Amino acid sequence: RAKNLRKRAIFLKICRRTIILFALGLILQGGYSRWVNIRIFGVLQRLAACYFFAATLVLIFDDNEDEPYSSQWPIGNDVRQPLRIELSSTLFHFWPQWLFILLITLAWVLITFILKFDDCPRGYLGPGGKHDYGKYQNCTGGAAGYIDRLILRNSHMDGHPTCADIYDTKVPHDPEGLLGILTGTLLCYLGVQxxxxxxxxxxxxxxxxHWLIFGFICGSIGLLLSKGGNSDSWIPINKNLWSLSFVLILAGLAFLILTIFYLLID
Known part of the structure; x- marks a missing residue:
């Protein structure tokens, strides 16, 4: 019972931080906008949502929060353990969390490449407008854009996406929309790891x-999915869509930079 009370208190703190961060995002980008046309999602709102899901995930599946870290970790600081044993134990010890992360990543892939809407082809990840000779003018953002326009409505989205200047897109697209929360949570959880x-x-x-191996794995998978950054690949690197390849390459670079600064500073 005491453990449940502590978890409840922690969850309330998670909710409080999420609400504050989300509200700050609305205030900063809302300006003098009225509610009928305010952009709901933005950078801080995306961070708030990803933090909420990642923190809640860790809280739900952490049954040993009263124990010191060394006792929670099955191989801990045992210098005799090979590195490969430590890494495999990482996956095993936190397997419920990894399973959830894999499921939401799979959900992103399935929604992105299977959802059929309007006259747009399945798996379209382009900017719409004049792209590809205007064949998919109203398909900006693919499934991600469609979901945002369906749920948020045009008045609550970014009315002038970055691709509009080049491709003369006619429909809004929000680079911090709903579907990207899934891959954003993946990135956030890699930070937890x-x-x-x-x-x-x-x-x-x-x-x-640990960091370099995780970074190498993430970066390699991201480069493989994007065929080395080729736009004509399985999953192109796309920041506006927070595509899976973009997130994995970003994670790989983050692990590398974290390692460098850790060695230089600490």
């Missing part, structure tokens, strides 16, 4: 090795 590696080991070399 970086924190786990740091908290559960006192050896600098092992911490850096």
């Amino acid at each position: 970086a924190g786990h590696s740091f908290a559960h080991s006192t050896r600098i070399r092992r911490v850096c090795a």
Whole structure:
């Protein structure tokens, strides 16, 4: 019962931080806009949503929050354990969290490449407008754009996306829309995993090795999906859609930069 009360208190703090961050985003980008045409999602709102899901996920599946980190971690600071054992234990120890992350990543892939709407082809990830000789003028953003226009409505989205200047798009698209929350949560949880590696080991070399291996895996998968950054690939690198390849390459770079600064500063 005491554990449930503590978890409830932590969850309330998570909700409070989420609401504050989301509200700050609305205030900063809302300006003098009226509610009927205010843009609901933005950078801070995206951060708030991803933080909420990642933090809640960790809270739900963490049954040992009263124990010190070293006792939670099955291989902890045992210098005799090979690195591969530590990494496999990372996946095993937090498997419910990883399973949830894999499911929401799969959900993003399925929605993006299977959802059929209007006269747009399945899996379209382009800017619409004059792109591809104007064949898909109203398909801006693919499934992500369609979901935002369906739920948020045009008046609550970014009315002038960055692709509009080049492709003369006619429909709004929000780069911080709803579908991108799924891949954003993946990125956020990879940050949680970086924190786990740091908290559960006192050896600098092992911490850096964890980060570099995670970074290499994420970056390699991202480059594979995007065929080395080719626009004609399975999942192109697309920041406005927060595509899976973009998120994984971003995570790979983040792990690398984190390692470099950790060695330089700490």
